[in-house]
Ligand SMILES: Nc1ncnc2c1ncn2[C@@H]1O[C@H](COP(=O)(O)OP(=O)(O)O)[C@@H](O)[C@H]1O
Ligand code: SF4
């Protein structure tokens with residue numbers, strides 16, 4: 214999806230604490246490794262040491278290739294699954310144990326597939342009435358259903374309330390799914406690839422609906438997508454994941470105009486571009502690694518055109534690039550500190566080329582940026 218950036222949220226949120234926060238989340242899955250008689254259980258690390266803060270009135274885009282851990286992050290935040298490490302906080306307070314109604318009423322998920330998320334035997338009204346009754350004991354149910362359908366621009370509401378899912382288009386079904394999530398009056402919406410299964414012609418309308426919910430209702434929204442173009446359009450902040458780890462985050466215009474991490478640059482170069490003749494593809498740039506035995510050091514190093522010796526050995530630190538902009542990449546660490554960090558094992562670059570990659574494709578030249586020499590200690 215190729216769209217220009219939408220104006221960021223106009224309402225400044227003054228909330229003291231993020232509505233929902235995940236700190237240092239790590240999630241392992243037990244999977245079958247190997248084949249035949251050699252098969253045995255292996256541990257796959259889907260998400261490692263991942264922190265995220267969702268604030269009222271903002272959209273946070275979570276971007277990455279398939280398998281990078283985006284859905285796992287959303288499911289951890291929704292408490293559908295439990296983290297092996299890390300904690301969740303609501304308004305700065307530790308989230309309750311388990312998944313009590315109090316929690317699900319505040320944090321709702323919208324799934325990718327609008328075709329399977331609605332029960333085909335029930336009319337739309339039925340899907341909306343249940344959460345209205347359970348969570349808020351609404352008495353004027355018809356008025357509440359109409360209000361919900363209006364909020365997702367399904368008008369006239371009486372007409373849509375009596376339809377079955379098969380009588381709706383994909384975009385209309387996804388609007389019903391969003392209306393159902395809104396029925397419990399959540400403060401946080403976790404939207405996992407909400408437009409990726411929809412016709413291109415209706416995607417923009419859905420993104421605009423999410424933007425309206427952010428601006429009008431001050432929802433804190435997580436927008437999960439593999440499409441960095443749509444994240445730029447909708448999100449205030451973009452976080453980029455690779456192989457279960459956060460590699461870069463920044464205000465969305467900063468991230469897409471001045472990407473600092475080579476993986477973000479790769480994603481952007483593969484994003485749809487109406488001026489490009491060739492179809493976008495990450496093919497030819499290698500594939501994401503195994504999460505059972507990920508590469509040492511920087512997980513992106515087997516695909517990275519700028520990889521250095523230290524990248525193969527040591528996990529890069531989170532380096533502040535500018536205000537609100539952080540990239541986990543050795544390129545942005547001062548060479549002297551890089552050598553210190555690697556026990557003196559790396560030869561200094563002879564021509565500095567590694568630190569001044571092509572401005573069109575590589576990270577910006579940050580030789581004179583005082584931030585570039587700051588190594589942020591991983592907590
Ligand atoms: N329930 C599960 N059991 C085993 N592996 C899983 C499970 N859920 C996700 N994974 C694995 O975790 C990794 C991340 O998956 P996911 O979070 O769905 O990525 P994304 O949403 O970015 O495509 C993948 O390798 C996936 O196969
Ligand atoms: S740390 Fe090294 S391998 Fe990883 S993205 Fe940066 S330059 Fe490439």
Ligand SMILES: [Mg+2]
Pocket residue numbers: 283284285406
């Ligand atoms: Mg997913």
